[in-house]
Amino acid sequence: MNVRQLLVHKGGAVYRIHPEATVLEALKELARHNIGALLVMDGDRLLGIFSERDYARKLVLLGRFSKDTRVQEVMTENPIAVTPETDLEEAMRLMTEHRVRHLPVLEGGKVVGVVSIGDAVKAILMEKELLIQELSRYVSENR
Numbered sequence: 001m002n003v004r005q006l007l008v009h010k011g012g013a014v015y016r017i018h019p020e021a022t023v024l025e026a027l028k029e030l031a032r033h034n035i036g037a038l039l040v041m042d043g044d045r046l047l048g049i050f051s052e053r054d055y056a057r058k059l060v061l062l063g064r065f066s067k068d069t070r071v072q073e074v075m076t077e078n079p080i081a082v083t084p085e086t087d088l089e090e091a092m093r094l095m096t097e098h099r100v101r102h103l104p105v106l107e108g109g110k111v112v113g114v115v116s117i118g119d120a121v122k123a124i125l126m127e128k129e130l131l132i133q134e135l136s137r138y139v140s141e142n143r
Contacts, residue, residue, distance in 0.1 A: 001087075001088045001124070001127055002084065002085055002086060003082055003083065003084050003085070003086045003087075003088060003091055003105055004084035004085065005088075006088060006115060006120070006123045007084065007105065007112070007113040007115070010119055010123075012113040013113075014039060014111055015029060015033050015039065015114075016038060016039045016040070016041045016111075017029055017038045017041075017050060017071055018040075018041070018071070019042060019047055019048075019070065019071055019072035019075070020071070020072065021070070021071050022066065022067055022069065022070060022071070023050075023055060023059055023066040023067075023070070023074060024066040024067045025071075026038055026050050026055075026071050027055065027066060030052065036051055036101060036102065036116065037050065037051035037052070037101065037114070037116075038050050038051075038071075039111060039114065040075045041111070044110060044111070046081070046104055046106070046111055047072070047075070047077065048072070048075035048077045048079060049075060049076050049079040049102060049104065050071050050074065050075045050076070051076070051101065051102060054074050054075060054076055055074070058073075058074040059074050076100075079100070079102075079104055080094055080098050081103060081105065081106045082094065082103050082104075082105055082106070082115065083106060083107060084105060084107050084112060084113075086105075088115075088120055088123060088124060089124070091103055091120055092117065092120045092124070095117050095120070101116055101117045102115070102116050103115045103116075
């Protein structure tokens with residue numbers, strides 16, 4: 001399975017925030033959509049990603065206030081991205097290797113989606129379950 005197939009299945013919703021927004025506004029968006037990260041974008045241009053981890057490590061631990069801090073001050077710049085043709089296992093390897101939970105998906109320089117580690121695990125487990133069912137059916141039919 002590749003990233004495009006996952007996006008077709010899960011949908012290509014992209015939740016974003018402007019770099020000048022406050023961290024408090026970003027936290028409200030995360031809560032409203034029940035997600036763990038927002039793409040930081042200026043128009044169609046991807047600047048970074050803001051995650052719960054950024055909030056915890058770059059704001060709370062530094063004693064800063066979410067209503068007084070701009071997203072651009074604490075976002076992760078130049079996030080690792082994948083293309084729709086990237087194999088899902090490769091996307092998981094990248095997330096594991098770089099210790100990130102979300103990958104923007106870029107096609108022709110444009111953001112077309114986001115893949116999370118949860119999305120990838122769920123898709124791979126579904127794929128493995130289907131394979132097990134097919135193999136079980138094959139074995140029972142060929143006894």
